[in-house]
Amino acid sequence: MKISALPILALATPVFSSAGDGDWASAYTKAKSALAKMSQADKVAMVSGTGWQKGPCVGNTAAISSIKYPALCLQDGPLGVRYAQGVTAFPAGITTGSTWDKSLMYDRGYALGSEAKALGVHVQLGPVAGPLGKIPRTVEGMQSGGVQACAKHFIGNEQELKRDSQSANIDDRTNHELYLWPFAEAIKANVTSIMCSYNKFNTTWTCENKALLSGLLKDELDFQGFVVSDWGAQHTTVGSANAGLDMTMPGDNFSGGKGGPNVQGDHKNVARAIARDGIVLLKNEKGALPLVKPKSLAIIGYDAIVNPAGANGCVDRNCDNGTLAMGWGSGTAEFPYLIAPLDAIKAQATTDGTTITTSTSDNPSQGASAAEAAATAIVFINSDAGENYITVEGAPGDRLNLDPWHKGNDLVTAVANTNVPTIVVIHSVGPLILETILALPSVVAVVWAGIPGQETGNGLADILYGSTSPNGKLPYTIAKQVSDYGIDIKPAPGDDSYSEGLYIDYRRFDKEGIEPRYEFGFGLSYTTFAYSDLTVSAIAAGSGSSTKVPGGKSDLYDVIATISATITNNGTVKGAEVAQLYIGLPSSAPASPVRQLRGFSKVALEVGKSGVVSFPLRRKDLSFWDVKSESWVLPSGEFGVWVGSSSRDLRLSGKLEVEDSRALLASMENLDDLFRIETYNITIKKSVLKIQIFALLSHLSKASLSTKQLARLPFTNGPFIIREPVVQDSGSTFDVFCWQNGTTKNPSGTTFLRTTSNAYVDKTTT
Template sequence: MLWAASLGSAVALAALASAQHDGDHSPPSYPSPWMRGGNGWQDAYIKAKDFVSQLTLLEKVNLTTGVGWEGEACVGNTGSIPRLNFRGLCLQDGPLGIRFADQNSAFPAGVNAAATWTTRLFKTRGNAMGSEHRGKGIDAQLGPVAGGLGRVPAGGRNWEGFSPDPVLTGVAMAETIKGIQDANVIATAKHFIMNEQEFNREALSDGTPAYSANIDDKTMHELYLWPFADAVRAGVGSIMCSYNRINNSYGSENSYTLNHLLKNELDFQGFVMSDWWAQHSGVASAFAGLDMSMAGDQNLGSGNTHWGFHLTEAVLNGTIPQWRLDDMVVRIMAAYYKVGRDTARVDVNFNSWTKETFGYRHAGAKEGYEQVNFHVNVQGDHARLIREIGGASTVLLKNTNNALPLKKPSSIAVIGEDAHDSPDGPNGCDDRGCDKGTLAMGWGSGTANFPYLIAPVTALKAQAARDKTKFTNVSDNYDLSAVTAAVTGAEAAIVFGNADSGEAYITVDGNQGDRKNLTLWGDADALIAHVASINPNTIVVLHTVGPVIVEALKNNPNVTAILWAGLPGQESGNAITDILYGARNPSAKSVFTWGKKREDWGVDVVYKKTSDNPQLNFNEGVFIDYRHFDANEIEPSYEFGFGLSYTNYSYSNLQIEKKSPGPYEPTLGKTEPAPTFGTIDMDPANAQFPPGFHIVNKYIYPFLNGTAIPTGLPQTFPKGANDSSSQPKLGAGGSGGGNRQLYDVMYTVTATVTNTGAVKGTEIPQLYISLGAPTDPKVVLRGFDDLILDPKESRTFKYDITRRDISNWDTASQNWVISEFPKTVYVGASSRNLPLSGKLS
């Protein structure tokens, strides 16, 4: 729907049409909701109030503003409070491990974690990453990722997240957050919201603003906001804004998305941080719900800031009321206490800006030469988990004539650069900004340094030696004469190919973050075709960031097996060897749809600057990935949720039990008035730099430095922005993740899953629901599980269908409703293999 800036009531909002157009605007939503300490935040809120009540104005401002790029050891650092011996917060990338550090692990990417469809592994991976961040002294891990969700298959950072399905992503987000925060580290859900492509995500050097993702209210709730609701319900401590605009308002100052959706409707109790240099205003972003400015400077290493002394000045001149500043700081400190940072904290013992033991404490200013890296090993036994996830996330797409698993073949040939080590080493390119050797993570800020990387050829060669198998290998994709010699007569030829992507600040082979196409890199499609023309048992392994076009491989009779191994992290070679040789039975399911051609997805990256005010209209609504394929009756190569095993499974005995939780009741009432904590000294003379204070160059401080404080300023801030009175609660809100009754159980569904084959395996039963309306997707995923089954064993799959699961967002009432259309539940092995169905009465 059109979000017109002049609208302020739910009735007016509901009257708008459900379409997206150039120039759509978000409606204003003020004031910024203040923290109340509900939903499991009570104890943390009490501690935060006590702490913040002791702080001066300058100390409060210091906690909201980063000190600037390379100002301290971490990628993000807030100011400190020396008087209370509080060092400030250390925030560090990222979603698959610690960026810019050593002696840490490189975990499988989010897309691989999702492909396991295993909540235990979601949480265990999160906990292992969190423990490594804790061991390095990091307060907030900048992950996990639900935005981009994966609207377009070529989106550069899709691999950092989990899946274009909001439910699978939501479950993975929630469990990862629980794991991270159980390790006493603040999780940061990002990027809020609609960051669905890399090109033009930020303002260009010619003054062109970032693209505006224009989206209707229904799509926002039913698709893109869904996993963030799960993150909030899981108690996430912080949320990071996106770079792009949403309905023509930047993510860091969009009062509708931050104040209305996140802090009011979802009742988010933690703090909102900007992405690095994604903040575009000072006062406006504060009123719109931003709580922390990162990295603190206006652009990389500039020494300028939107907050810092400007925020001090805005409070002193009466523009920003004390309650808004206090709310920022209480939210930050409540997240700190909620995860137990006050008892689990160790000193920061690494430095992002040098790998050497000694360096500058303030690298940007080249000041304070001292020991900055203590080389603390935080890896524990995480290699075992990484290997397990690598195997559990490998999707078996094709397996004809039982080509796999391999059983001590007489000879094998391992072909392709992607099977081999990079000649420059696994960390040879900064932030993995190249595609050399085997691919185990994408590029950008969401990466980590590898402690080591087991290439597939290393592990396969070791297996061949154990089996006394003749082994040959070729790393050059273009040396076809050597390839021909290697694969001719080999019992099996295993060919590796990859496709990479990442963040927009790095361009690799002309790919500016987003992929230019959906083919394999390094001419691997031609390489595979050549091998298959010679060897009748060609096995293909794909390390890709997302879907690629595989229809020719699927239909090639000499390609006997296809495996998607994704981005498996440091144990890559061991994990794929486990699958190829049957030490692990494949159980993974695809977390995206594999189209036959690029046009099948219906949406794509906009690669060119379309105007001086670029607009991306999300006219497809909720119909992305399998929802689009289903609605348009497009046959994919492999559907969402598809994955083979070395055994077989059957489904039977669907049972549906109706529950009676009572009627849905919108949340009523009002909040308490905005609280303040402690008193603020309003004398500008006491907000100056202390005499003799040493100023570090380009470091961001809260001090005024002689700045005059204007008085009698005109009231130019948005209407209601400084209103501290009690505010009405939203009917769809009132609890973490939305109205608590959304999570009432309406039905319990059970089904029997049987392993009908001869080997032990893990099956992923999936539950889908048809919501029934002509405008709804044919089916939407709502539940799944992983069932470990011995041969001939049966187990019961069970899922509790909640009110939320069978509801649609109603723009008229601005709430969730169960429509009058009939609902049907389906259970099966993929989105298009659903043998069991039943009506929900």
């Protein structure tokens, strides 16, 4: 299919977006009215934290009596309300991501928001954004639940160990296409606040980085909300304020109350659904799973039980004792209860008449002894991580390696060497190297259970016993060896250069031709699915609008193509499949990943039934960030289209053709074909810009076009209104609108605007 792109570029000076756009207009009107009644002291108090122990939350502002404005309560966190009893401890965001279920993402967000609101929270400090997470359903759910969401940590906080000192040095294209993208989507979803991070970005602290806060967030992305510092991340006063920081939140320590009503409602059902559907079945041989009334089971490993000191026995979960249901740090919540794997399996065993033997330590010899008496052994291992203010077992936030903790490989090896069929269940914060485990012939199944929260055991039992077919998919790649990732797990001294650029995770594996152990998007099921009927439908791309909205230019979010496919359950049990859409940019684009995930859809199907999945593609989804013009560019040519069950299991393929009517021209050396008509002085927000208008004397052939640097403007009555700066220096390229204004003298006919840097020209010029 063909679609056409007709953006218009021109020359102007920088301008800044106005506040109160779109859905925010009413709020800004109210805010301006309130400001007129406030003293300077009131204004300072509204945007300054009062300290950790001077309010009910981890962040508090003073009440403003002059406008009857309440003291704001800002509270952690991303998986439950911190320092509160009677709340739900949800699965972690990474486990929610492994469900690939947009409805569950929203439901979890809504439950988080409604519980926080019921406890008097105004701003909930979450969710956490990541470079592969681009669907803002959690933000939408939280704010629908009645609180302000706070997307964090902006930006480049991709490790913990040196986050307080290191600079994340990220090139412009990589930043836009990976790290900035999820924040843009959150802003498009009207997220209320964004938290700047502890680290530096390109050598400047994020909370005083004007290019980030004022440039990217508030100008380019038209962010209408407020920027709040991470706790203690502000380094200067005037510098931060002038850079765009709106609220500062310092504090030394916190010992706030743990009271409050029980606000869980029926949210345990959402927690269980995510714990269940976030499980990824990596291996299943010899009919090992699901379990069907087994005669005997051995349950082995410390990870199978609740921490002997209690589920909340370690402050901020600062230990790896018992089953791993959440990591450690300020993003934790108090467990109202914790169903451990052993508890849930014992409950089912009572119904089935299964004999259970246990070894609830990580001692290999004890584990082997327990396994010898059973028909099947289930071994539990884990790998933990958290925030850098806590060190657990030598790990200062980040993990020290990609091995299971507590010598988990040794435990599995000892059990498997008894020749008892062995099922390995892994709770982990991220990828592990599994080669030692997978090389053991007796290991017949591997279950990746993530970080599943309070319903850990129940969600696992649903999968092990087959009441639900596994339907989770990996949200990252599991490699065969650490070197396949292209980085050292131990951080190098100094700053982080992000030299891998766009090629993280599956993008790197594709680029380098590396065979992963388990690819991004992989996950087995108890049933099978067939893919058919790939359809590629294109919609005219139009000329591209330069209207700025939260999230960037409005045309970036225009749907310009739709991909659809039919999924059929041709197996023997009902199940759900996650169909994934990958797009490859055409050769006209600069070097890009082989394939990029651009959509996914989960469809539940009874045996023999089919369903259609549809993937809308927006202009941005098909574009790349051009560092020269500082804009998103939709390249022309053939896009590769793949739909499949993972990033490597691609069942259907096709092409999408984009015919771009723009031609990039070389720099202009003379004006032989042009005649200057008039020079205008246009005032844009107190900046005077001189624009030279030229009229075409003769038709330019394609040959001459290739040597000229022009930007075609369809001309109407009135002066040019310059909008949307994409770079902030002299001679930059900008989008241009023509505006009706009969009082200004104008030349007639088709006109051209000369630029001082590369520009696009319409090839259809006549």
